[in-house]
Ligand code: SF4
């Protein structure tokens with residue numbers, strides 16, 4: 315919701331306005347992006363970006379065999395535009411889960 319509300323392809327209220335024949339790469343690949351961030355220790359955005367390119371973009375129909383992507387070049391890919399926000403959200407949630415786990419352990 316945080317991303318969709320800010321997204322230029324949305325209506326500002328969280329609803330997507332992409333044409334029905336278009337799919338949002340962020341929506342399609344969100345589980346993979348969450349897995350990348352949650353299974354790799356807190357690291358630099360450049361490292362996450364490389365993981366994103368090597369695990370998600372290689373599976374995406376929009377990336378050409380030479381590694382280029384027109385949607386990326388024209389800033390049309392929501393995943394490419396907003397992955398830093400998603401990384402921040404996942405890291406915050408992960409940190410909160412770890413804090414709660416540590417508090418629970420201290421109570422045992
Ligand atoms: S393009 Fe993707 S991120 Fe943007 S509003 Fe639609 S579903 Fe949300």
Ligand code: SF4
Pocket residue numbers: 339370371372374375376377383384385386391392393394
């Ligand atoms: S940047 Fe291009 S290849 Fe990567 S997810 Fe977005 S549309 Fe697909």
